[in-house]
Amino acid sequence: MTYLDEPATQVATDAIAMRLSAALEAISALPVEMRDRVCMGEWKEMWGMRNRIAHGYALTDASCEPPQNGMSQPF
Numbered sequence: 001m002t003y004l005d006e007p008a009t010q011v012a013t014d015a016i017a018m019r020l021s022a023a024l025e026a027i028s029a030l031p032v033e034m035r036d037r038v039c040m041g042e043w044k045e046m047w048g049m050r051n052r053i054a055h056g057y058a059l060t061d062a063s064c065e066p067p068q069n070g071m072s073q074p075f
Contacts, residue, residue, distance in 0.1 A: 020049075020050070020053060021050050021053045024046055024047065024049070025050065027039065027043075028047065028050075
């Protein structure tokens, strides 16, 4: 059994997926110009991620490494 199989990890993964999906839904309601500015030209990919979460997030791989972009710790 890995940490991904732990109930707390599964609950956290579900919560993160739902929050991310809700945030992307909210961004989709912005005017196109603002959305493009906020998303820095990555809206199509971001909306695709929202669709994967909303329509089958149980099939996504939660074991991938977090991005290394200078953040001191993940959210």
